[in-house]
Amino acid sequence: MALIVHKYGGTSMGSTERIRLVAKRVAKWARAGHQMVVVPSAMSGETNRLLGLAKELAPAKPGDAYQRELDMLASTGEQVSVALLAIALQGEGMESVSYAGWQVPILTNSAHTKARIESIDDQKVRVDLAAGKVVIVTGFQGVDEAGNITTLGRGGSDTSAVAVAAAMKASECLIYTDVDGIYTTDPRVVPEARRLQTVGFEEMLEMASMGSKVLQIRSVEFAGKYKVPLRVLSSFTPWDIDIEIEAKSGTLITFEEDENMEQAIVSGIAFNRDEAKVSVLGVPDTPGIAYQILGAVADANIEVDVIIQNVSKDGKTDFSFTVHRNDYARTVDLLKEKVLPGLGATEITGDAKICKVSIVGIGMRSHVGVASKMFRCLSEEGINIQMISTSEIKTSVVIDEKYMELAVRALHKAFELDQPAA
């Protein structure tokens, strides 16, 4: 018997038929002797429907008063879900009780529409669990000290589930999604992509930030901070699948580095074609240049990803960085108008048709030669590398967009990711 947290997404809660299946699955876990806490999202489409009504009434405005009302509004989606799931469980003969975030309470700061969880009181939930009830808690929302409803932002239900699991010291937090785990890379690009049975927390962060989109990145950070064992698994298995099999399915995200588990050098290949490259050429190599360039970009609220500055030649250097493709034109205009004149740089160039490909793996830390193996592989395929960026567990290259699939497939094979881990 263990304390288990289940999290179900909007698709799983999308209709009364699907809610009934969730209830049957949860009831199975409870009947197997587990103490169950469930965090469901709003029914799919509901949050958008509600925010759409708000937009019809007044265009989105900054300012707390408006954002506060958006939270009042959007939080009802999850409240409907918890009540319906509690009712469905009662229909299955299970005792159950639902709580909105403010009832637990899940305390957050007051940053409406993007609040952060500060503390969770587990008292009520423990009493209910001890009484044999399944407890259902709204995802996505909490309450601030003044008693205002807050929401955590899109995908916040993952974070809620992990936070509740952390507060309850749950044995495991199971995130049911529409994929059956974390893969070595996107199976749509590489059919040989393999599901990982386990993936390290930091690797998962790198994968998530590269748009694998399975888990909200904040929830992974949260899980890492509190060492919550987190499992991503499919909500499409039959509800009555053997619980022993289900409990081992999907991908477990681990936080214990020196566990003696199989640890591949490279765990996966991530890629992203949402970026564009901008270069400022012939910049005088004097202190403060990076700030002059990137400060102006940051002031315009443009996020920068990879940044490269090469060694200078003849007192001049080239400065390159990547931004989201949607911000490309704005960035180039900004630099030409505001930065170039005062900088003494030669030229602004750029390319929106690039992509970033990364190899990710905890094992890289202790293995030299991983990056060079990547570069050799790409070279053998005749792919020119435009930019390189490395971290302890990731090596990323920026290449021409048209080579993306080729690069991902070649790297997947070169690092033997299509082979089961030894």
Added chain:
Amino acid sequence: MALIVHKYGGTSMGSTERIRLVAKRVAKWARAGHQMVVVPSAMSGETNRLLGLAKELAPAKPGDAYQRELDMLASTGEQVSVALLAIALQGEGMESVSYAGWQVPILTNSAHTKARIESIDDQKVRVDLAAGKVVIVTGFQGVDEAGNITTLGRGGSDTSAVAVAAAMKASECLIYTDVDGIYTTDPRVVPEARRLQTVGFEEMLEMASMGSKVLQIRSVEFAGKYKVPLRVLSSFTPWDIDIEIEAKSGTLITFEEDENMEQAIVSGIAFNRDEAKVSVLGVPDTPGIAYQILGAVADANIEVDVIIQNVSKDGKTDFSFTVHRNDYARTVDLLKEKVLPGLGATEITGDAKICKVSIVGIGMRSHVGVASKMFRCLSEEGINIQMISTSEIKTSVVIDEKYMELAVRALHKAFELDQPAA
């Protein structure tokens, strides 16, 4: 400048277009210098939609656990409304803030789905009003001492509005509805029916209980208890109607009996064809008989309205009462099976094709001959009276259903209700 409470029904909140019109009307009142508290219902159809989802998942069950979840579920309808109205007001340039019942808080007992308000804390609302904000409070719901969301039952938003008005000592509580006031009788039956400018609180209670359905009866009782001036008026007037005209429109429900206002002897004719008559004939006239008959009926949760027992003859009497037409067959069966055998009565008879017609008026208290005028009028029309029941401000008769319209029209004319009050 006064503190005013507005209440808008589900139709008024039925779409973003209509919500915008409500916002414009409220903004007009606020700009005229009034402190405004608004209590809107859920968007029309929303409560039924939500409860329909619950029914799909588990058939309605007694028991607190299920009822508690229904309240979690249904209360979201009003929360959506308050947030949208707050946003619409901000769109009109008015500062506004919304509160769910638990945030005010509106404390109720724990009788889920039919809770009663116990107290309202006006602190937060007063602070916001003093800061120039329009305050929007959910109708229909509150919170119990343990922090569970409760609802007041259908039509509860009227009661919420009156309760908030009472707690805030509002100058007036304006209930915007789809009719433009209280009429001397149903205009669909008597085209000459006149809108009353004022109606006494007790008269209104008698009218409401007869199914005039304009106001939830509990809200009128509440208004009476706390002497909240209550006005029923149309939500279909243009939002920019002159505020002086709007403030005097509709029907004002008054609580001051000895105000020197024009006081007709009879204020209105109410009628109801939802009832059926049941008679127990030849009952031995001994103590405890009424209890034997009606106790069994009450135990079966059947509500009884008019009760008549005539003087006995030869130690036997006839005992008659009316029940809702839907309960007619069940009542007759029950009496035949369980009551008749032990009672020594001769026979159970009944008639489902009856109706009740009432004349209602505070003035009846001090005027003799009102009832006899009613009976003469019906006699002149050749209508046989089957049962009679009287109270201080009401005289009701049960007659054959087919004479209902005839009776109502004749009485409306006989009591000169088609003439403007002197």
